[in-house]
Amino acid sequence: MKESLRSITEQKAFAFCSFFSLNLIFLLNLSIIVICYKNLLKKSKRKGFDMIITNNDWVYEKYKNCSNHNMFFIEGSYKDVLIKTRDKIHEGYELLTHPLSSSLKPNETPFKSIIISENKDKLNMDSLIIIENSIMSWEKFNNEKLKLNFTKQIIEDFKLIDLTVLESALNKK
Amino acid sequence: MKLELGYIYIKDIQFAEKSKVENGTLYVNKEEIKALVMEDQNFKSVEVELAKPGDSTRIMPVKDVIEPRVKVEGPGGIFPGMVSKVQTVGSGKTHVLKGAAVITTGKIVGFQEGIIDMTGTGAEYTPFSKLNNLVLVCQPVEGLKQHEHEKALRFAGYKIAIHLGELARTLVPDESEVFETPTVKEGFKLYPELPRVAYVLMLQSQGLMHDTYVYGVDAKQSLTTMLYPTEIMDGAIVSGNCVSACDKNTTYHHINNPVIHDLFSEHGKTLNFVGVIITNENVYLADKERSSDWSAKLAEFLGLDGVIISQEGFGNPDTDLIMNCKKIEAKGIKTVIITDEYAGRDGSSQSLADADVSANAVVTGGNANEVINLPALEKVIGYTSVADIIAGGFSGSLHEDGSITAELQVITGATNEMGFNKLSAR
């Protein structure tokens, strides 16, 4: 229902070149009063359409075909994910999850997934402060190089934790 | 709500034919414990070991530490909603095997958390080196998924703790302590002049190995809410958090919450301990905003003058901590926050991931990045080879002679953010 009404209103709005709300729509067999789809043509945050930035292929595999989430996969490090997120925030996207998720330190786990908003707006100061603090934290921890030899099993465990923490965040919505 | 805790002091633990508590010694029938654990078919086998204060024993990796208690009078049972039924606890009488603990270990994931040394340098940094511990080393069946393994291990710990707690049911406590929290109305009448203080307890809630349960409810799913302090003394809050060793709150920490005890010491004298506000630490930023908005709202609603806020974990919880602090201060309510620090190996880096000028009263559990040397010990319960991967460990940290060089991070409870320990930093 929602989909069809929306296409009708979009066509009408297009025809009239108007940004303002349509107040009433009568469908042929049913009288349906649709109240105030305000500012239909203006970009609005559509719930559920966010973007996952990740370097974890398990996350990519799980959500790549999901219509609710856009995916930005990075072939790179934890830091690369943070930097990409920061770049997006500079463009005006909003941070939806905290980059330092899970108590695993930035010099332990190689994997990171972060969710940002689908649409951009003015620069969100809070998002900027958080991502910059997160990058500082990454740098602080990676000051001392840990030479860790991870087995395949351990790599998978890190992927798992990153995935489950992300899932927990997404399942709540 | 009024609760009387009866302490039965345990000074020794031994294996014996019959499980019982006699003259301060906890006697445990090993086979009985094994059989109980093996009731869960997720386990292939289990080993039960003892670790006493002063033993040259190292336990690693540690998942949880649980104190045996039993409800002898009053509604409900220990660990409501998890093991016992959901009925509200916190009143009546509860017996405690003080000086004993159940420790669970297990290789759930490759990076292992938590070392407890019963002697030497490491012993100074964990409160569990002073307890008489029953250690469960459980092997999962082949192919058991990590989250199922975690759950099975978690419940095994509670089950054994409750089983041991039962041994105290009919005993006469060596010492008793009574804790009473009046209702809001009674409190105003009893202590009209005293400042109204509450404890804002932040709970880790981020997913597998990062969870906390309140009456069996995943803290992730909960809105900020309130508890009577004594409910926590009956195990209303339990830990599913295994990361990271130094600043995660074990179930033992929850049930013995030191802020609650120290606030009770002053209750009726210098302050009115109104109650406990529990809030979570979700990854979703909107959740952080909502939870901290609610902490501040409830604090104001209760007419508080001051709060103590404690956090759990590393990184994003610093944001929740600062949000809670800022918003509560903005209501004109004074705050003291308890945290730990990651100031780098040389202590010169920025300790917290977030900061605010209103957080002007901070208690710290110490710098978790400090490097320490743990001597080789005679016995290791658990798995040694994982020292390299333990949080804070690094390549070469397990030396040939069995000693370990690692950051304080690896020791269970070392920089606890409830203020359990005396460790601090300046």
Place this chain on the structure above:
Amino acid sequence: MIKVVQYINQFFANVGGEEMAHIPAEVRTEIVGPGLAFQQAFKDEAKIVATIVCGDSYFNENLEEAKKTILEMIKEYNPDLFIAGPAFNAGRYGVACATIAAEVKEQLNIPVLTGMYKENPGADMFKNKVYIVSTKNSAVGMKDAVKKMAPLALKLAKGEKILSSAEEGYLPNGIRVNFFEKERGSKRAVNMLLSKLQDKEFETEFPMPDFDRVEPNKAVKDITKAKIALVTSGGIVPKGNPDHIESSSASKFGKYDIDGVMDLTEETYETAHGGYDPVYANLDADRVLPVDILREFEQQGKIGSLHRYFYTTVGNGTAVKSSKAFAAEFSKELKQDGIDAVILTST
């Protein structure tokens, strides 16, 4: 036997007060001033072999030369340890102590120690570079200062491990060191909250990083009608510095009348500031306090008017607390006089 060289100022050497602050550095081989108390505390573990006495004004106004000369003096004695002060709350003395201590540490590579009150500007400037023991805010605290400084000095000289700031008594220097308190954290938290609730003084275990953000005011609506005042921390004063505003660690501000003054000249104005080369400011004080330009703007109608009074002080090494106090006071007058905006110049 640990050889110690000490640095003190003209006051503690009993040479004189403010009027003798200009004396250059000199060496004394006999025990002088606080040296007596230190020597007693050192017992026979260390010996003060020489004391450098230097006037605070001399040091602060001839920084490079003073450092060089004093360093040469110290080198002669080949000491194992250098201590300066304690300076308590004397700003210029504190800056001098910390500066020379840092210089000795860097050039001679020997352990150094100084002491002063936490609000002394020298503390903020150097606490991350040299150990500074926290003292009371006046010479009344000498006994207490020596009690803390002497043992720490010996430790430094012997190369022993230095514990946390809370244990050793030095000002937190940005390096976090773990140690065990007497009470557990939760108890410390409860005590801290009780102090906070009772409006008593308490000390946080972790000072939050200093942000010190000032919210900007709204923009002036119509600058052509605005009454503008000039305020400076660049030390511009009428020639002769009639109120004797100090060249550093200023203890006062001045209020001067420029009614009818269209331009500041070499004959009528000068700078009292000791922290920058004064030549160009003395030649034309407008360079720091732009009276001439504002008078032009006044005539051209670009601003409403220039206020007849300007306020001045010297920002060099002046305590933040003092600066805030000055501003709080003269801002009241500015408001009463109907000022719309202030142009604040520094250096």
